[in-house]
Amino acid sequence: MMARMDRFRSALTSWxxxxxxxxxxxxxxxPRQVVTAGAVALVFGVLLGLATVLIPNSVFTREIPPVWWNYPVWILTAVFSGMLFATYVRGSATASPSGVEGTTELGDDVEARRSSRFGMIGAVLAWFAVGCPVCNKLALLALGYSGAITWFAPVQPILAIVALLLTGIALVVRLRGQIACPLPAVRVEERV
Structure with a gap:
């Protein structure tokens, strides 16, 4: 328990x-990464906007109108997701895998997998957060119509904050990894 608290304190001071x-x-x-970030943000934003009817369309319907905070969460999630996706794109054909000479990609370590999961979970939570509470089939099946309005709708702003935090943390970790990659701990064994 103390080791976790020390790691938490260290993480806060290193932010x-x-x-x-x-x-x-x-x-x-x-420029390749910037264009990729913009294109992915646009595609992700349009898909999320259409599915949650933040962009009015004839395919999907929304019984409860969106609230004011749905739009900033939708746009920020699209931008963060586009930028996060662009961190996985090689900068140029001659650059190193991370796009910066002399550095290495995060690769398959724990931090890279964690940031990928944070990004995916953040995107899914954003979809739940900005969507219509009674149009969400999972909430409707679990809570019913009145339960979705009574219990799920008040939780949506919290889901939005968590979604933005997770996606933002994943993005910061990936961007940091393009400059400074953590070295694996070396185990020193004593010879007797």
Missing amino acids: PQTLALAARGLRTWT
């Missing part, structure tokens, strides 16, 4: 440095 490294990572992006 300013992490954000600075993420900003440096973002400045190293090539």
